[in-house]
Amino acid sequence: MTKPIILTGDRPTGKLHLGHYVGSLKNRVFLQNEGKYNMFVFLADQQALTDHAKESELIKESIGNVALDYLSVGLDPSRSTIFIQSQIPELAELTMYYMNLVSLARLERNPTVKTEIAQKGFGESIPSGFLVYPISQAADITAFKANFVPVGNDQKPMIEQTREIVRSFNHTYKTDCLVEPEGIYPENEKAGRLPGLDGNAKMSKSLGNGIYLSDDADTVCKKVMGMYTDPNHIKIEDPGQIEGNMVFHYLDIFGREEDKSDIEAMKEHYQRGGLGDVKTKRYLLEILEQELAPIREKRLEYAKDMGEVFRMLQEGSQKAQAVAAQTLSEVKSAMGINYF
Ligand code: TRP
Secondary structure (H helix, E strand, C coil): CCCCEEEEEECCCCCCEHHHHHHHHHHHHHHHHHCCCEEEEEECHHHHHCCCCCCHHHHHHHHHHHHHHHHHHCCCCCCEEEEEHHHCHHHHHHHHHHHCCCCHHHHHHCHHHHHHHHHHCCCCCCCHHHHCHHHHHHHHHHHCCCCEEECCHHHHHHHHHHHHHHHHHHHHCCCCCCCCCEEECCCCHHHHCCCCCCCCCCCCCCCCCCCECCCCHHHHHHHHHCCCCCCCCCCCCCCCCCCCCHHHHHHHHHCCHHHHHHHHHHHHHHHHCCCCHHHHHHHHHHHHHHHHHHHHHHHHHHHCCHHHHHHHHHHHHHHHHHHHHHHHHHHHHHHCCCCC
């Protein structure tokens, strides 16, 4: 019996942080370990280049880092195919054919692309590769005939775009060779978008408000101790607020089932007054470290041999390429451009 196919990936433009971890990595490892899917996970370096064209060094370094992050959280190359986008030329070729099925106006309407264009301050100089990246993302997804694509909510427009391309392609070329994918979105709104340590709605590299899977224990401790809590909770006896208090927000996300009653008691005590921030932070640190310490240890172990990490990516890329080549050949036959 063939298993449903899952494809997902990240742009390698830095290391992965706790937001990535609770928002997607944990779920991927869970899906992998369930064993019900054929899973592909990839580093979208070409997509990263669409807005970092002059920073290929950063992208190379990030590929190493994100691969280490993947391995250390438990993505396992013997169970999942882990690969690099740019090493599969078939993806670029598919993109070329799909581009003819998507209007410029349709690309300009993509809400995620719109937001990013505003954020990145491209002005009048939007790289055309950037505008087209949703089409290249459709190539990533369809090349593997993915049935499911687990992604953040911000990726909904990409999945929608992919589904349109699949319908348009299959209809235009009277084929059923492409598969319409479904997105899998975070169930838990809170975990789906982890706020930054400073209380900003999003943890992100550019805001410098994150904890990284690669941070050492001291760094994590310092970061937790500096977390945003309740600015009006000055003396320990003062009643404190738990809404908008990052320590309690993180406790809700990272606390395990068996911690729940302690957390509830702490919330109550904090609101009543008499519980200091340092105590709540020490407790959160303990909970985080239970999860982070083993990941950190594994990461250091894998980092000793980056040659091996890149060999793993090379092997994954070879496997992935064979799959993409098969799809490309079907696509070309459907289009009638298999001339010889
Ligand atoms: N756009 C995704 C992000 O920014 C990365 C990505 C590229 C992706 N191609 C994909 C995700 C295909 C899922 C499927 O994180």
